[in-house]
Amino acid sequence: MPQEPVDVLIIGAGASGAAMAWSLAETKMHIVCLEQGALMNPLTYPSTGRDWEARSTSDFATNPNVRGLVTDYPINEDDSPIKVANFNGVGGGTVLYAGHFPRFHPSDFRVKSLDGVADDWPIDYNQLAPYYAENEKMTGVAGMNGDPAYPSDNAPRLPPLPLGESGKVLAKGFNALGYHWWPSDTAIITEDYDGRAGCINLGACGAGCAQGAKGSADVTYWPHAQRAGVELRTRCRVREITVGPDGMATGARYVTGDGVEKEIKAHVVVVACNGIGTPRLLLNSKSPQHPDGLANSSGLVGKNLMFHPYAWIQGMFEEQTDGFAGPHKLMRSQEFYETDQSRGYVRGYTLEIQRGMPPVRTAHTGLRHKRIPWGEGHHDAFRRMFNHCTGMVAVCEDLPEEHNCVTIDPVLKDSDGIPAPKISYTLSENSKRMLQHGVDRATEILQAGGATDVYSEWPIPYGGWHLMGTARMGTDPSRSVVSEWGRAHDCKNLFIIDGSIFVTSAGVNPTNTIQALALYVADQMKQRLANATLFD
C-alpha cells in the first residue's frame, strides 16, 4: 500500500473521530488519525492515588487553561461567563465526561417547525435511530427500557446504575410532586461487556475511569479501530488543512510532540476536533482559494456557538446519601423538556441527578455557598454536609445565536505557535428564564424529598462541557457549513463530524448524538464510495 496520499485523514481521536475511524475501517482504506494529545494510561488516573480529588484542579482539571498541559491549547474565555471543559487526548472529552448518554428526542430536530425558533435539522430522529443503536452497542449503555418521555427504542441496555440512598430521597421528591424521573442512560457498564470490566463505584468518573467501565472512546471504539487497521498517530497537532489549486483538501500540516513540522497528503480529510477546535482549525486554514478560512464562504464557521447552560441545585438531608461512592449520574427527569409557553421561555431542559460528593468537593462547595465557615464551626458544619447532600443539574437547551462565536485570538498561541481560539458568548434571556425555572423546580423537588437546606447557582462557570453549532449542517450553502451528510459545501473532500455540525443543541448531553452522527456520515461516505459519487 502506498504511504501517501492516505485515503482518509481524520483529525482528532475523540468521540466522533473514534466512531468514524471504526466505521470506515471495514472499507480497508488507508486511514490515519492525527491526535494532538496522548494515548491515555488508566493506571495513572487520579482514582489510583490518594490525591485523586486534588488532581481535578491540576492535570485532570476540565478547563484547558487550568490544566495547561503541553497537549492542550489555550482558549481566550474573557468574553464568556461559561468556560470551556474539554480534554485533548485519545478519547477526547469522553475521558473526563460523566457518561450521561441520552438520545435526542424526535422533536429536537424540528425546533423551527414546532416552536418557531432557530432552524430544523436537515435530518430527523428516524434517520439517526439506527446509528444511535449501533453507537450504544459499541459503547455499552446502562439504563432501563420504557421511559415514557421517549419513543420506544427497544435498545438493549445493561442493568441500570444503582439508585442508592441518594436516589431514594430524590425519587421520593419527584414522586411527591408527580414529576417524571427515570434511570439514566449512562455509558457506564454495570457488568462486564466487550472485554471491559464492570463498574465498581469508584466515584471518580469525571477524572478518567481507571476501571475502564466508563465508555470513553479510547476504550470503546479505538481498540476495535486499531485492530481493524486504522493508524493512530498521537502527539500530532494539526496546524492547518492544506488545499490544492482547485480548492480541494490535500492533507494537513502538523507538528509532532518533539516539535518537528510534518505534512501528510490525503484524498479525504475528516475534521473531528469539537465545537471549539474545529472552527479554530478551519479559520487557521486560510488560502487564496478559501481566504476567510476553509469551508467558510457562508461566514458561519465559528458562529452559533452553543453550550448547555447549567444550573446546579443541591440539598442537605438528615438521611445519609451515597457521598463519594458510585457513578455521578443515576437518574434524569424530563418533566420540563418540551416547550410550554406559560413558563416564559421556549424549549426546555433535563434535570440530571448528581449522587453526592467526596470530602474535598464537600468542603469546596460548602465554603463557596457559605454552608461551611472558616474557623469556629468549620468541623461541625462539614460533618453535617458530608455524605448528607445530593442534588441535580438542569441541562438547558441553548439556542443558536450568531454573536456567540469562536474566532481566532490575535495574540494568544499554543505551545507550537498556532493561533488559539477566542470565544465570545452571552447568555440569552430565554436561557436565563429557563435556568431560573430549573432552579425553582429542583428546589421544590429537593424540599419534597426532605431537604433541610437548598442552595444553587447558575450558570455553572466551568460548565462548558458541550461544544456545539460552530459549523452547522444544512441544505443551504449560504446558511450552513456542511451538507445534510456532513460534507463541507465549499470543499467536496472535507467532512466535519463533531458537535460543530449541530443545528440546535437539544436539552440533553450530546455525546451519543455526536457519535451517532459520525456513524451516519461514515455510512453516507461508504455508500457514495460504493457508487463513486463521494466527490460529486
Add this chain to the structure above:
Amino acid sequence: MTRETPPEGHLLNETEWHTLRALADVIVPPSEKYGVPGAGDEAIAKTIVKDANYGDKLARLIAALDTLNAMSQGVHGAEFALLREDQREAVAFTFREEQPAAATLAEQLVTQCYYRDDRVVASLGMELRPPMPEGYQVEQGDWSLLEQVQKRQPFHRPAG
C-alpha cells in the same frame, strides 16, 4: 506557632510559610472534639505548597499571602502569623471579604490538602486508600419507587 524555618528546598520564604500556616489554621482550626489537627499542621502545609506548585497557582498563592500580610501590617503593624488568634481571625475574615478570588484560592488549596490527610480522613470514617482498585459498594436502592412513573402514559412530543 513555632517559628522554625521552612523546609529545605521550600518554595515559600519564611514569612510566606508562616503566613500560610497561620491562615490555614484560621480556615480549618484544630479540633479536640474530632481529634483532628488544624490545616496549619506542618505536614498538611507542606502538601498545600506542593499542590500549589502547578501552573500559576503558586504565584497567586504568594500574592494572596503578601496581600494578607500587608493588611495585617496596616491594621496591627505586625506580620499576620505574629498576631493574637482573635486578631488573625479578624484580619483573615476581612481578607476573605475584600479579596474573594485570593481567599477562594487559599481555601481551596487548604481544604484539598486537609481533607486527604490520613488523620482527617480516618476521623471521617473513610478507609485510608484510593478508590482504585477496590472500589465501593452502593446499594441498589428501592426500585419500587419507579412504579409510579412506569404507570404514566408516554408524553414525548411528536416531531410534527
